[in-house]
Amino acid sequence: MxxxxxxxxxxxxxxxxxxxxxxxxxxxxxxxxxxxxxxxxxxxxxxxxxxxxxxxxxxxxxxxxxxxxxxxxxxxxxxxxxxxxxxxxxxxxxxxxxxxxxxxxxxxxxxxxxxxxxxxxxxxxxxxxxxxxxxxxxxxxxxxxxxxxxxxxxxxxxxxxxxxxxxxxxxxxxxxxxxxxxxxxxxxxxxxxxxxxxxxxxxxxxxxxxxxxxxxxxxxxxxxxxxxxxxAGFLATGVDDLHTGITSLGSTLVLKQWSAQPVFDPDTGVYSHRVLGRWLAGGASNTGGAALAVHFTPAQIAELSLAIDPHQDSGLRYYPLPRPGERFPANDPGRIPELSPRPADDARFLHGLLEGIARIEAAGYAHLTRLGTAPVARIVTVGGGAANPQWTALRACVTGVPVRSAAQEExxxxxxxxxxxxxxxx
Structure with missing residues (x-):
């Protein structure tokens, strides 16, 4: 036995x-x-x-x-x-x-x-x-x-x-x-x-x-x-330290991170699981792939991304949401999507959307840090958005830490x- x-x-x-x-x-x-x-x-x-x-x-x-x-x-x-x-x-x-x-x-x-x-x-x-x-x-x-x-x-x-x-x-x-x-x-x-x-x-x-x-x-x-x-998806990445954040870029934006102690913030939907004797904290924003899908197909996103210089600021300050309402990093049920002005250039518009999601990601990790998690020194990405190299480079610029795709996420x-x-x- x-x-x-x-x-x-x-x-x-x-x-x-x-x-x-x-x-x-x-x-x-x-x-x-x-x-x-x-x-x-x-x-x-x-x-x-x-x-x-x-x-x-x-x-x-x-x-x-x-x-x-x-x-x-x-x-x-x-x-x-x-x-x-x-x-x-x-x-x-x-x-x-x-x-x-x-x-x-x-x-x-x-x-x-x-x-x-x-x-x-x-x-x-x-x-x-x-x-x-x-x-x-x-x-x-x-x-x-x-x-x-x-x-x-x-x-x-x-x-x-x-x-x-x-x-x-x-x-x-x-x-x-x-x-x-x-x-x-x-x-x-x-x-x-x-x-x-x-x-x-x-x-x-x-x-x-x-x-x-x-x-x-x-x-x-x-x-x-x-x-x-x-x-289980988090465990698949093999991340084992307190300073690495896991970002899931699916229809929504989900952040997870190991924590030395449990952190909770009911107002923003942050809570902690005990996993393998440690704590796993996380939160989820309503932004993400669903906010992009309102404007572009996956094929259009892939094509337009090629025209984006991730090291240049778009000059746009968007808060992309698929519909009104946000939960994390700030709980605001009445928050409306901020998507103006819209430039004539679709690539620049997409640039602004991707930047906006990256800023929400950075704010999300900052919120987790305020609650008691360690500051992130690197980010590992899972989900469909992980395959977009321009978005990955742009997120590294906005968050100020290295960003890479997970070798395994199933x-x-x-x-x-x-x-x-x-x-x-x-």
Whole structure:
């Protein structure tokens, strides 16, 4: 039971499908697989589709990998929640990460939860649990679990464990390592549905025998408590120091950074996860790729960028947003996009947009520093914007620190590293 697995598998359940990555003992990728959602599965609410995809990919891995035990960790979308019975069978469709129907329940949480709690907001899994309770949970409900926790439970053959990263939005107190008293009092008997929480990266047991038989995986394979998709993506970069910021340039602008202590700022949506015995802080602005997409296609951005001199100031002072409202580095729901004057030259207009996003990035890291993180000395970039060399050089000029693209950013890779860490670096 104590033997070190020969390979480490990460499973990433995303919005477009499931990815699987296998690493060898040295952390080198051995194989990767992907299963996209079909049109019928695209809503993402059917846990049965998640399980079928995972089992299918593990079966392919079982046929590809050398004989011997593996370790598996799962990441999933943060805040996606479902209720299950004692056998782990879902009692309805999942409530997805962006589901915000629980507005009335969020208002109640606003009056109960400490300001620094990640339970706030209609899309939090805490609000979703209150919504399920208020709708009348079925008598057979035995547990509420997040997406990654439910898949891990299926691999284990039991559904009693959750991980501290997914649990944060369910009201878990990461600083105290427990479910807080205010939350247990509010839930009453429903508190019995909460799983036992362990740190991400904890070995939680041996693979279920039936799963091992159906996938061809070794029966001594181990399951490791997983994490959220965004944290797995951060881990994939391999960044391990306090002075490196990770910027995700996707549809939004997301900043993450290791911190020596937890930092929280509910007003700007900054909170901290405990990961591998340390703290990971972050915040997200509404600017980013979605703000660019209002004006240009990806092909146009690539072409116009070639005409930009990143070392020259555009002379424009934009605050690019796809629509009114900002949350980080300053919380301003009424903030309108600042995009004038617009020059006739599209390349100069794009230059101003990219500069504006870079200034928001710099302000975001400055805000994290004010809250208690170390000043960034370098930035590693993930997401679609990382492939734009002019934007990268421009961001280095604006932030005043070197900027480079991450060698690896796939969440499944990060989950595999988490599984490896449990045995080789823990």
């Amino acid at each position: 104590n033997a070190v697995p020969g390979h480490f598998v990460g499973l990433d359940l995303g919005t477009s499908g499931v990815r699987a990555v296998a690493l060898d003992a040295a952390g080198r990728p051995v194989t990767s697989l992907r299963r996209n959602w079909s049109d019928a599965e695209r809503s993402g609410r059917d846990p049965g589709a998640w399980w079928d995809a995972v089992r299918g990919l593990l079966g392919q891995l079982g046929a590809r990998l050398p004989a011997g035990p593996v370790a598996i960790a799962v990441d999933g979308t943060s805040g996606t929640l479902l209720a299950v019975d004692r056998d782990g069978q879902p009692l309805g469709p999942a409530l997805l990460y962006h589901d915000a129907r629980a507005r009335a329940q969020a208002a109640r949480l606003a009056a109960l939860a400490p300001r620094e709690s990640a339970a706030h907001g209609a899309a939090s899994s805490a609000a979703k649990l209150l919504w399920l309770r208020d709708q009348g949970l079925p008598r057979e409900a035995a547990r509420v679990l997040h997406q990654a926790e439910w898949i891990s439970g299926g691999l284990l053959g039991r559904y009693d464990r959750g991980d501290a990263n997914n649990a944060l939005k369910l009201g878990y107190d990461a600083a105290e390592d427990r479910w807080p008293d205010w939350w247990l009092a509010e839930l009453g008997p429903v508190a019995g549905l909460l799983p036992r929480i362990v740190p991400a990266g904890t070995v939680v047991g041996r693979i279920d025998r039936a799963v091992a038989r159906s996938t061809g995986l070794h029966p001594l394979s181990r399951i490791v408590a997983g994490t959220t998709d965004s944290i 969440a499944a890779h990060g989950a595999a590293l988490l599984a490896r860490r449990a045995f080789l670096e823990g």
